[in-house]
Amino acid sequence: MAEQLAQAAGRWSKGRILLCLEGGYHLQGQAAVIIQILNALGQWGLPLERGESDREPAGHILRRLDQVIETQKVYWDL
Numbered sequence: 001m002a003e004q005l006a007q008a009a010g011r012w013s014k015g016r017i018l019l020c021l022e023g024g025y026h027l028q029g030q031a032a033v034i035i036q037i038l039n040a041l042g043q044w045g046l047p048l049e050r051g052e053s054d055r056e057p058a059g060h061i062l063r064r065l066d067q068v069i070e071t072q073k074v075y076w077d078l
Contacts, residue, residue: 002037002041003040006040006041017041035047035061038064044064046060046061046064047060
């Protein structure tokens, strides 16, 4: 669905997409969905890791999130 959304955004909104993340109760499932969406939209190739939900995020994910924050600072007061 995220890939189709990206295609539609490329055609209709100059590639702009706004996503809203709703909270969830299954942290591992939610993390997996977020990684898959980022992979689909950004073609980042983040590995889907399975493990305990209370462990620290992997370094490659934190680096990508830092990139997203830096990009969004232009538009939002972060």
